[in-house]
Amino acid sequence: MSLLPYLIAGWIFLVGVHGMATSRNLIHAVGCLAVTQSSTYVLLLSVGYRKGATAPVFSDVPTSVPVVDPVVQALALTDVVVGATVTALLLALVVQTAKRHGTVDPDELSGLKG
Amino acid sequence: MTRRARLWVLAAGLLATAAVYAAACTELPGFGGSWHPYGDRAVHAALRQRTANTISSVNFDQRAFDTLGEETVLFASVLGTVVLLRRTRDEKRVAPEPVRVPAALRRYGLLMLPVTLLIGLYVIAHGQLSPGGGFQGGVVAATSLHLLYIAVDYPALERLRPLGLYELADGAGEAAYVLLGAAGLLAGPAYLANVLPLGTFNTLSSGGTVPLLNAAVGIEVTSAVVVLLAHFLAQALEIEGDAEEGRTA
Amino acid sequence: MDDALVVAALLLVAAAATVAVFQRDPARQAIVLSLLGLALAVLFTVLQAPDVGLAQLAVGSAVTPLMILLAVRKVRRKGHRK
Numbered sequence: 001m002s003l004l005p006y007l008i009a010g011w012i013f014l015v016g017v018h019g020m021a022t023s024r025n026l027i028h029a030v031g032c033l034a035v036t037q038s039s040t041y042v043l044l045l046s047v048g049y050r051k052g053a054t055a056p057v058f059s060d061v062p063t064s065v066p067v068v069d070p071v072v073q074a075l076a077l078t079d080v081v082v083g084a085t086v087t088a089l090l091l092a093l094v095v096q097t098a099k100r101h102g103t104v105d106p107d108e109l110s111g112l113k114g
Numbered sequence: 115m116t117r118r119a120r121l122w123v124l125a126a127g128l129l130a131t132a133a134v135y136a137a138a139c140t141e142l143p144g145f146g147g148s149w150h151p152y153g154d155r156a157v158h159a160a161l162r163q164r165t166a167n168t169i170s171s172v173n174f175d176q177r178a179f180d181t182l183g184e185e186t187v188l189f190a191s192v193l194g195t196v197v198l199l200r201r202t203r204d205e206k207r208v209a210p211e212p213v214r215v216p217a218a219l220r221r222y223g224l225l226m227l228p229v230t231l232l233i234g235l236y237v238i239a240h241g242q243l244s245p246g247g248g249f250q251g252g253v254v255a256a257t258s259l260h261l262l263y264i265a266v267d268y269p270a271l272e273r274l275r276p277l278g279l280y281e282l283a284d285g286a287g288e289a290a291y292v293l294l295g296a297a298g299l300l301a302g303p304a305y306l307a308n309v310l311p312l313g314t315f316n317t318l319s320s321g322g323t324v325p326l327l328n329a330a331v332g333i334e335v336t337s338a339v340v341v342l343l344a345h346f347l348a349q350a351l352e353i354e355g356d357a358e359e360g361r362t363a
Numbered sequence: 364m365d366d367a368l369v370v371a372a373l374l375l376v377a378a379a380a381t382v383a384v385f386q387r388d389p390a391r392q393a394i395v396l397s398l399l400g401l402a403l404a405v406l407f408t409v410l411q412a413p414d415v416g417l418a419q420l421a422v423g424s425a426v427t428p429l430m431i432l433l434a435v436r437k438v439r440r441k442g443h444r445k
Contacts, residue, residue: 018124057169070153088195
């Protein structure tokens, strides 16, 4: 049990990278990148978890109760939102690629270069 | 490299990464343990600064400069997307045909729009007290506007969404964050220092500059998501390929 | 009890991520990604991270899949005209 969350985060990372490397469609590859990204959130929040503790918000609990680590949560939080805008930028690049070359298959695209 | 050879390289890389990662996991502190030196210090610092939501304190006070970096990444990617998805000279704009929406969907959508918008604004405003803040509330508020597209149609969304204003607000949010940081430099010891009075713990005005920076982020994220979705919607629904293709179609 | 919830949420996330990667059609992948976003939001809430859960719910289950679907529609429309 004490290793399972870390290993699951690793699995999500590996399966996402595998998807990106074998993808035949750039939009699909961007989706796989989003999967890979989510592995970092799972890892960060697992590292910060404390058994029996509550969320690090003191608006309705006394300040003496144990809470989980807020630092990793702050890291994950900003990245969730910023990551979505980076995904948008990548999708915009894919749309441009499709306009220019008429395909979104990375193999066909690398053939076009020469 | 052939596809087959590439797959072998990939498999070798994935297996090696998996082995090293699994070995590293055994050295990590156990899941759910009670040893969180950084977390404990961050909680103490947040309580000292009278910010009830520790995460907002970490984001907008303790590591506010980091958040400025994140903000800038967000701003730059929105800028890049707008440049990439702009309508080029050889593309033409075709108004999408109006679509009939079932009456029930229309009623429900129009009812939920103000509710969702209000929830988004509430989540932004209470970022320093309860779970939420500019990042989350911004996305909710921006999404709520798009219920108009689902409940009515695309032209209605376009009429009630002055895109230029949102692009302006996106820049204004980023600028407000930078200027609030400069205020820390002028009135206090360092850039982005928390120079305002800290207020009473667990009230809306507590936390010094935290609510202000939080609001700046809220404005920026709301307008960023609206601008992004606007450009993707325009590309998918309105903008037709180049002029020649348009003639043959 | 807490442990069982965490394990269930973790397995759900792992399953959704795996299906999302092996679903090769990007339009269907967007739907699975939206389910993954939902599963992640549940996991984060169980891990006592409501702030992150809220962001993940809004971004992962709505905004990202919507942008992917719109990109798919744009690229397909382009393809049909060729």
